[in-house]
Amino acid sequence: MLAIRNLHVKVGDREILKGVDLEVNAGEVCAIMGPNGSGKSTLAHVLAGRETYEVTAGDVIYEGKNLLGLYPEARACEGVFLAFQYPVEIPGVGNAYLLKAAFNAIRKHRGLEELDAMDFLPLVKEKLKLLDMDEEFLSRAVNEGFSGGEKKRNEILQLAVLEPRLAILDETDSGLDIDALKIVASGVNALRSPERAIIVVTHYQRLLNYIVPDSVHVLVDGRIVRSGGRELALELEDKGYSGVEAETQLAVATPS
């Protein structure tokens, strides 16, 4: 579904991604782990189309299309969704209003009929239950005055409503207490499907206890240094990033 090849990304003069290669298949939950500043969030934003990042080399093929050639909204309409680490407040715009506008923008792109409020509302309410969210969430302004946990849950609500093909969760666990983490994780797990790929970007192993990944990739200093199964995440927890990094360097240095 997604193939990233030799991706190099700059912000200003600083190169952040230094040749990332990654394949993600439909149905896969893929975890990208790494220490602070390793480029995890950059990768997530580049996939979503944030224009402050400059792609200097490499390409990203998503469902056979050149993803980097699309506007952010076109990517969204093609089924790419980013759950933000820091969801943005939009004062005065109702949550339900945004959800419906986004939902219909995507439907329109796919040549489907737009839903009116009467048909849309029951659908949203269903998803609210999934995330143990109160209906009053819908009438509040987007993320305005939300607690950290509420903001994260709101991202997952949008994810659940928009049903993307490729969901990227950027540090969704940061700032969540254990109860909220469980709710968010069960919401995400409910969205696992053979047609959908989920990329979970996280600093800590903790989230992966609840969203069990099929593959784990370790990003250090703009490169993926190790890839493996779930056990790699546990190893990281045990040895820390520096441990894994040291082993990697050793592996590179020692001729086999």
Place this chain on the structure above:
Amino acid sequence: MAATTEQIEELANREYRYGFVTEIESDSAPRGLNEETIRLISAKKNEPPWMLAWRLKSYNHWASLEQLNKEPKWANIHYGPIDYQDIIYYAAPKPKGEPNGSGEIDPELLATFEKLGIPLGEQKRLAGVAVDAVFDSVSVATTFKEKLAELGIIFCSFSEAVQEHPDLVQKYIGSVVPKTDNFFATLNSAVFTDGSFVYVPKGVHCPMELSTYFRINAQDTGQFERTLIIADEGSYVSYLEGCTAPKRSTHQLHAAVVELIALDDAEIKYSTIQNWYPGDKEGKGGIYNFVTKRGKALGVNSKISWTQVETGAAITWKYPGVILQGDNSIGEFYSVALTNNYQQADTGTKMIHIGKNTRSNIVSKGISAGHGQNTYRGLVKIMKSATGARNYSQCDSLLIGEKCGAHTFPYIEVKNPTARMEHEASTSKVGDDQIFYLRQRGLSAEDAVSMIVNGFAKRVFRELPMEFAVEAQRLLSVSLEGSVG
């Protein structure tokens, strides 16, 4: 990832929908302003001597102000000198053929208003909204007049009111905005041509929205609308005005005066959707919207509420205010002013508290984009007599892009120690992170900005009558076209 040619073309075409000109012969006064012009206007309207005398007094006062160069210069707006002798002060569409007295409206005019979304024909007219349609200097039609008359409500053109209801006009004209009030109000008092007149009798709750649609058509013509609304004891009326003008590369002057009077327990709700031609992207052309609007909450427990959505005009200079004279009276001002490209707006309100326990509420939302300059200027004055007066003001500014400006000048004068005043202000920018967030959810950049701006202005839109709130939102979006690059 540059925008495609089609996208650019689409934007260019969507700019200003009302910029067309109606080809119609018009009966115009010669260019220039002198006593003769005043006499000509008065004669065209077949006015009684008292009206002419009032106009002439106003003219003489204005002429002395002009000589002393008293055109107001304090506002935060910039424009070249206006040549008052180069303006046509009266232009009326010529009736076709012999006037048959049946009150038939020229089909050309009907078609024009229909194109503007204001059908006047018996069959098509808007349900629940009575319309007075003003074309250049004259009112061409007023709908639902008879139905309203059954309730004793007078809704007609100002010219007709001078003929049919001279006592009411004489009693109230200039009672809120004196003819010597300010340069532009004085000019209006001399040369005003048409506008609407409303009288709602005691205890009557006007069952429909009353509205006036102002259309400027003729070239080099000024429009000097005059509107007077009187709500008698215990009555209620909601009134709305809308306006548009053709696209032209020269500026045109619109100097209106609106006076509202609310007697005991009466309420007037006055809403404006101002969409005069704003000029082109380089700031060429557009209407100078220099207007004086004021209400007098004369009676006890009376209430006057102004809601304005100002998206058009090259320059807006406008401070709809309320004189809170009756005890317990309430004044409200809700405003959204948007300046894009090279538009300038200096707008706000004046709340003058005289009666006891008077309350005023001000919510101003200024939006600046392009090179637009947006100024909020407001005065809250609590007089000695206004024991227990309260005011709440909220002024928020939203900036889009790097080249626009927002300015706030709140003036507060308190002469009674029991007054309670609150003032809140904020300035924010439409952030790239907000736009990206919404685009990531599938909205185009234009739709994202429009959503953010509409969210910002929502508090004010809530005050508009339902039908017009939708129109206002749409207008705001259209006026922002091209503000994100």
